Amino acid sequence: MTSPPLRDIQAVLFDLDGTLFDRETAVRDVVAGQYAVFSRELAGVTQERFVGRVLELDAHGYGDKSEIYPRVVRELGLPEPLAARLHAHFWDAYARTAHALPGARATLAALRARGLRLGVVTNGRVRVQEGKLRALDLLGALDAVLISEREQLRKPDPAIFRRAVERLGVRAAQACYVGDHPEKDVLSARDAGLHAVWLRTPHFPPPEVAHTAIDGLGELLALV
Known part of the structure; x- marks a missing residue:
């Protein structure tokens, strides 16, 4: 179900991965880069097989990162210590990537x-998520950045959204939250009293609650 255009919005909050940050492109580039960096250890394994299996287990960001590389190493018959090195390399490279989704900077x-308050609510580690915002040159555009590690709260807990609007100095009904995940973003934001905006993606099914749907970030400008 799609709701009418939003009115009386004073703040816009965003998810990071898959919403402002082009996670799919970034992860693919990082993993492809790993094949080159670890070419000696990965000798005998094709790039297509290595990259494809890591991306499959990553599951668009919802795979357990601590298990992905140990499993890939086991499946490919590689030396066990390589898993920890791949894991550490991934997070170091990933935190420095600068892949913004189309329209992210211009929309913010x-x-x-227009005088709107802006913020980000994201799960993840502070070093990684702030590193991405810094690489994207978006930190200066935001009034509040809530990261689960620092807040000790994680989506889909509605409490992290309530904390976000409090920091922005607005009521929940005066804010909207934009994200790509139907439950962790759309449902949890609605549970906290915010207007939910779903950024359509082929990776997840449509939310089962009332929401506004957009195909690109630039469409927000006609809604708020």
Whole structure:
């Protein structure tokens, strides 16, 4: 179900991965780069097989990162210590990637020009998530950044959204949250009293609750 355009919005909050940050491209590039960095250890394994299996287990960001590389190493018959090195390399490279989704920077700038308060609510580690925002040059555009590790709260807990609107100085009904995941983003934001905006993606099914749906971040400018 799609709701009408939003009114009286004073703040816009965003998910990071898959919403502002092009996670799919970033992960593919990092893993492909690993094949080159670890070419000697991966000799005998094709790039297609290595990259494909890591991406499959990653499951668009919802695979257990601590288990992906040990499993890949076992399946490919590689030396066990290689798993820890691949895991550490992934997080170091991933935190420095600068893949913004189309329209991310321009949309934030346009919303800021209208006087709206802006923020990010994301799960993950502070070093990694702030590293991505820094690489994207978006930190300066945000009034609040809530990261699960620092907040000791994780989506889909509605409490992290309530904390976010409190920091922005608005009521939940005056804020919308934009994200790509139907439960962790859309449902949990609605449970916290925010307007939910789903950024359509082929990776997840549509949310089963009322929401506004967009195909690109630039469409927000016609909604708020």
